[in-house]
Amino acid sequence: MLKIATNHKHSKGRVFSWLSLLYGFSMGLFIPVFPGVMKSVLHTEENVSLFYLFLAVIMFVSAISSTIILRKLKRTLVAEACFVVWAISFVLLIFSTHVQTLAICAGIINWIKILLIISIALFVRDFSNKNDLGKEEGIFYKFNNIGYLIGPILGGYIGTKLGSSYVFTASAAVSMVAFMYFYHQHVVQKQTVLAEIPSQPKINIIANTKEYFSDTDRIKAYINAIMLVLWFSFKNLYVPLYILLSGFYENTTGLVLSLGILPFIFLEVKVGEYADKYGLRLPMSTGFFIMGLSLLGVFISPYPILNFAMIIMGNIGAALVEPLAEYYAMEHIPKDREDRLYGIYRTSDPVAYFLTAGIGAVTLLFVPFNWLFLVFGSVLITTAFLNIRLLKDN
DSSP, X not given: OOOOOOOTTSHHHHHHHHHHHHHHHHHHHHTTTHHXXXXXXXXXXXXXXXXXXXXXXXXXXXXXXXXXXXXXXXXXXXXXXXXXXXXXXXXXXXXXXXXXXXXXXXXXXXXXXXXXHHHHHHHHHHTSOGGGHHHHHHHHHHHHHHHHHHHHHHHHHHHHXXXXXXXXXXXXXXXXXXXXXXXXXXXXXXXXXXXXXXXOXXXXXXXXXXXXXXXXHHHHHHHHHHHHHHHHHHHHHHHHHHHHHTTOOHHHXXXXXXXXXXXXXXXXXXXXHHHHHHBSXXXXXXXXXXXXXXXXXXXXXXXXXXHHHHHHHHHHHHHHHHHHHHHHHHHTSOGGGHHHHHHHHHTHHHHHHHHHHHHHHHHHHHXXXXXXXXXXXXXXXXXXXXXXXXXXXX
């Protein structure tokens, strides 16, 4: 598959950053209210964790299947179809008052979520100069996180004042705006490098998986991606439940999640530039240490407001890691193999969601909810020390 490279400032490259922003905005609206909706249908935190396990399996299948879908279909068509189906699923979620309908709608939403992440990220890779890949990844995530900054504030406010059905409607509306925006970017459609995929040889998922894990650096990138998404999945599943259990409402959840996005907006481009020059070891190990320390602080502290502040501060660590986890993988995935191998790398997302829900469910069987912060904080600090030993600077 032919490639072109142009930086984010080029009008064609900028399309995907704006698309990433709209994706983040749509998902950001959804995040503050969905854990509460799950609990209202499933009744207990343990059942919510088990339901999250189901969603993780769906996302894993989506990531694996992307290695076939993105080789068989035009990437532009996949992205456009995903936004439309996503919007429909958000609307149908309004009527999901039983476990079965909730599972169908949430399953489709999370399947599409993974396909969109993969499609947009590969577009960004295609429009990035190799020497500036870290910087371009930072810009991509910066725009994505602007959407995640705005979305939870509005989603939490709408959910508190009007109810979750209005939030799901707003998410659907933003998804359709993203579809219409991308559909009308004719400059992208004219790029045959993006729109047309020539006939491909037979795809072997097992062979692709073996190829990905045959490289030590790709294995390290995969493990770091799992640990990063472990933070995000913990934050999106258990932090909203913690806030509700502390006696606060969805608007507080939205505020905490949104304020946690600010470090990403201010730091990620600079972190990417640092990695291009000096390497990954220092920011990645420091980032995981900050994340883990913030969760341990919440476990120790009895003051909810202080704990909310520590959760927000923990995102400074995540901002140091987020653009670099994918940067590390992309550095070791040849461009002519990305359609085969990148989907394998993205299975790290559902694996992390599965681990989050599994660890959470087992923990809650034996100890109170607050112990989740100790368990996950310990895992993240262990990752920090492993990175100090295993990663190398340039």
